[in-house]
Amino acid sequence: MFVKKTKFLRGILTGILALSMVGCGAQNPSTPEGQERAKQVTLTGAGSTFVYPLLNQQIEAYRKVNPSLVINYQGNGSGTGIKQVSEQTIDFGATDGPMTDDQLKAVKGGTVVQVPLTLGVVAVTYNIPNAPKQLKLGPQVLADIFLGTITDWNDQRIAVDNPGVIFPDLKIAVARRSDGSGTTYIFSDYLSSISAAWLSKVGKGTSLNWPVGMGGKGNAGVASVVQQTPGSIGYVELAYAVHNKLSFATLLNREGKWVVPSLKGASSAAVASKIPADMRVSIVNAPGADAYPIVGFTWALLYQDQKDKAKGSALVKFLNWSIHDGQSLSEGLLYAKLPPDLVTLEEKMLKTITSEGQPLLK
Amino acid sequence: MRKVEESENMSKNKKLTGSLGDKTFCLLTLFMAMSVLVLMVWIGWQMVDSARPSIAKFGFSFVTGRVWDPVKEQFGALPFIYGTLVTSFLALIIAAPVGLGVAIFLNEMATSKVRSVIAFLVEMLAAIPSVVYGLWGIFILVPWLRETVEPGLAKWLGFIPLFQGTPLGFGMLAGGLILAVMILPTIAAISREVLAAVPNEQREAALALGATKWEMIRIAVLPYAKSGVLGGVMLGLGRALGETMAVTMVIGNRPDILSSLFAPAYSIAAVIANEFTEATYDLYLSALVEIGLILFGITLILNVFARVLVWSVARGPRGGLS
Numbered sequence: 001m002f003v004k005k006t007k008f009l010r011g012i013l014t015g016i017l018a019l020s021m022v023g024c025g026a027q028n029p030s031t032p033e034g035q036e037r038a039k040q041v042t043l044t045g046a047g048s049t050f051v052y053p054l055l056n057q058q059i060e061a062y063r064k065v066n067p068s069l070v071i072n073y074q075g076n077g078s079g080t081g082i083k084q085v086s087e088q089t090i091d092f093g094a095t096d097g098p099m100t101d102d103q104l105k106a107v108k109g110g111t112v113v114q115v116p117l118t119l120g121v122v123a124v125t126y127n128i129p130n131a132p133k134q135l136k137l138g139p140q141v142l143a144d145i146f147l148g149t150i151t152d153w154n155d156q157r158i159a160v161d162n163p164g165v166i167f168p169d170l171k172i173a174v175a176r177r178s179d180g181s182g183t184t185y186i187f188s189d190y191l192s193s194i195s196a197a198w199l200s201k202v203g204k205g206t207s208l209n210w211p212v213g214m215g216g217k218g219n220a221g222v223a224s225v226v227q228q229t230p231g232s233i234g235y236v237e238l239a240y241a242v243h244n245k246l247s248f249a250t251l252l253n254r255e256g257k258w259v260v261p262s263l264k265g266a267s268s269a270a271v272a273s274k275i276p277a278d279m280r281v282s283i284v285n286a287p288g289a290d291a292y293p294i295v296g297f298t299w300a301l302l303y304q305d306q307k308d309k310a311k312g313s314a315l316v317k318f319l320n321w322s323i324h325d326g327q328s329l330s331e332g333l334l335y336a337k338l339p340p341d342l343v344t345l346e347e348k349m350l351k352t353i354t355s356e357g358q359p360l361l362k
Numbered sequence: 363m364r365k366v367e368e369s370e371n372m373s374k375n376k377k378l379t380g381s382l383g384d385k386t387f388c389l390l391t392l393f394m395a396m397s398v399l400v401l402m403v404w405i406g407w408q409m410v411d412s413a414r415p416s417i418a419k420f421g422f423s424f425v426t427g428r429v430w431d432p433v434k435e436q437f438g439a440l441p442f443i444y445g446t447l448v449t450s451f452l453a454l455i456i457a458a459p460v461g462l463g464v465a466i467f468l469n470e471m472a473t474s475k476v477r478s479v480i481a482f483l484v485e486m487l488a489a490i491p492s493v494v495y496g497l498w499g500i501f502i503l504v505p506w507l508r509e510t511v512e513p514g515l516a517k518w519l520g521f522i523p524l525f526q527g528t529p530l531g532f533g534m535l536a537g538g539l540i541l542a543v544m545i546l547p548t549i550a551a552i553s554r555e556v557l558a559a560v561p562n563e564q565r566e567a568a569l570a571l572g573a574t575k576w577e578m579i580r581i582a583v584l585p586y587a588k589s590g591v592l593g594g595v596m597l598g599l600g601r602a603l604g605e606t607m608a609v610t611m612v613i614g615n616r617p618d619i620l621s622s623l624f625a626p627a628y629s630i631a632a633v634i635a636n637e638f639t640e641a642t643y644d645l646y647l648s649a650l651v652e653i654g655l656i657l658f659g660i661t662l663i664l665n666v667f668a669r670v671l672v673w674s675v676a677r678g679p680r681g682g683l684s
Contacts, residue, residue, distance in 0.1 A: 076639045077639030077640045078640060078642070079639060079640035079641050079642035080639050080640075082642055083642070097642075102643075103642070103643075171528055173528075173530055178610065178615035178632075178636045179635075179636040179637065179639070179640065180432075180636070180637050180639060180640020180641070180642075181640065202433065203433040203434065204433070205432055205433040206432075206640040206642065207432040207433075207637050207640055207641075207646075208431075208432065208433055209429065209430060209431035209432070209433065209434070209436075209617075210616070213616065214530065214532050214614040214615060214616060214626045215614060215615025215616060215626075215628075215636070216615075217610060217611060217615075217636060221611070224500055224501075225532065228500070228501075228504065228505060228531070229508070229530060229531065229532075
């Protein structure tokens with residue numbers, strides 16, 4: 001009986017070993033199958049979670065255009081994207097905050113080019129029992145709410161912009177992001193541009209020293225905090241506000257018009273802004289009659305001089321497709337399309353990317 | 363003859379002069395034990411190395427600083443240390459008596475059918491993933507706290523600063539409660555084992571002297587088991603200190619030191635999980651590693667303290683009125 005037991009055990013172990021070997025054969029480059037796969041180009045990218053849904057869909061759709069290209073994109077944060085591009089451990093990065101001069105200097109592989117991929121819209125959501133549908137919040141009021149200076153919904157300053165609305169006697173519970181986030185960057189960029197107090201006290205960034213507020217993890221976290229807590233106010237990407245059927249506030253744009261967050265408002269902001277040559281620009285509080293004040297770009301980061309010709313060429317072609325045909329996927333996911341003039345400029349910029357002295361895009 | 367020789371060898375405990383198989387086995391197990399130690403030292407060393415820029419810049423003021431400002435490059439760990447310690451101890455205060463109570467009930471009072479069912483369910487609590495606890499916390503615990511428990515506490519115990527302030531649901535109390543639920547199975551399981559190991563003679567002796575059931579437990583069982591129960595409680599504390607996901611989802615994530623349990627707070631594990639991916643510059647990254655190092659240190663100190671406590675308690679008389 002003891003002998004039977006060991007034979008049985010041996011059989012099981014051999015079986016497990018055999019099963020684990022099955023996976024190894026598929027990557028052997030000397031078989032005919034393996035040789036075909038060797039021509040396949042793999043690109044790795046990392047960065048912003050803000051752009052992840054769109055980029056993922058674009059990567060899927062691009063497989064029909066170029067089936068031998070495999071792109072792996074990991075949404076593990078703009079900071080990680082910038083860091084890994086600087087250290088050349090990935091082929092391209094994506095970030096919601098443009099790289100600063102210091103970060104560009106610290107880069108190890110030459111010049112980094114920043115190419116806008118899409119436009120994101122940040123909506124201010126709130127949860128007030130018996131709430132007015134379109135709550136109007138002026139820029140100074142918004143800044144003061146997030147600074148903690150205005151603490152009650154029935155404050156006079158909120159009532160001034162919303163005549164005829166009766167606010168309950170409820171304390172304002174501020175909700176914001178606990179994790180580092182591009183959405184926070186765009187929102188704090190806006191508050192910094194319209195409030196000197198915010199700029200000096202808090203500033204802008206992906207992680208901030210918030211004066212007040214509870215942190216929720218991710219856009220989903222903030223949305224759930226706002227949904228659950230009466231009297232709360234928070235900021236989320238437009239897609240989350242729409243899909244969770246949250247009420248969002250109407251804001252005052254630079255021209256003095258009250259606008260709701262929308263893709264049209266985002267495009268107006270982008271069109272009306274002056275885009276510099278290196279494309280590092282903040283478009284919050286943009287001029288333009290229909291511009292929505294809290295919008296921002298997400299940039300792809302790649303080196304001007306690509307070391308690997310095959311990879312560089314595949315990457316540049318993918319990005320070119322993304323800013324042209326790939327934009328048709330934006331509106332379904334509630335991202336705004338890049339304005340056509342900007343796309344022309346970006347194409348020119350992509351044409352300056354070279355490998356071994358030769359431009360990769362003709 | 364050979365049998366006598368072999369038994370002599372074994373009793374002399376000369377491991378290295380045994381057969382080749384024995385030698386190999388001993389060395390192999392020694393290697394495994396050493397590698398665990400080496401791993402721990404290596405982790406500590408790596409962390410100190412990565413935290414060097416932050417240690418150089420802030421020195422001791424990192425531990426006492428109250429401001430965590432990534433934009434102005436100003437980092438201080440005190441709010442996180444406070445949050446971690448308060449939630450863990452709150453969890454302990456709630457879970458230790460309940461866990462011990464569960465163990466006493468299962469061992470001393472339950473019939474075997476009831477025992478097997480409840481024991482199984484309590485151990486299942488330990489199998490639930492942390493994230494699932496977090497989701498339960500957000501959708502069930504927090505609204506319950508915000509609507510029922512916190513206003514109730516504010517009404518009856520509002521004169522204590524611990525229970526003042528706006529009930530938001532998210533906050534220190536939610537963090538402590540969720541941790542209590544998570545460490546309960548650990549404490550209950552270990553206490554059960556320890557209580558079951560108390561020899562029956564102790565119980566019979568107390569009963570023979572005329573003790574009631576509760577007196578018997580109090581006099582004969584608990585004192586005998588106290589070092590083991592304490593060990594279990596410390597194990598639970600260790601888990602509570604490091605718990606990340608469930609805590610960050612309900613604690614409110616606000617690096618502030620406030621006296622109220624209703625106020626949002628922040629724990630060390632939560633801040634590392636939240637901010638690590640977006641740490642865009644080296645000082646930020648090394649500040650996060652340094653705060654992780656502080657947690658490492660706190661856990662080590664508390665474990666040493668626990669060991670000393672368990673040892674000193676075990677030294678005392680077992681059984682009887684101590």
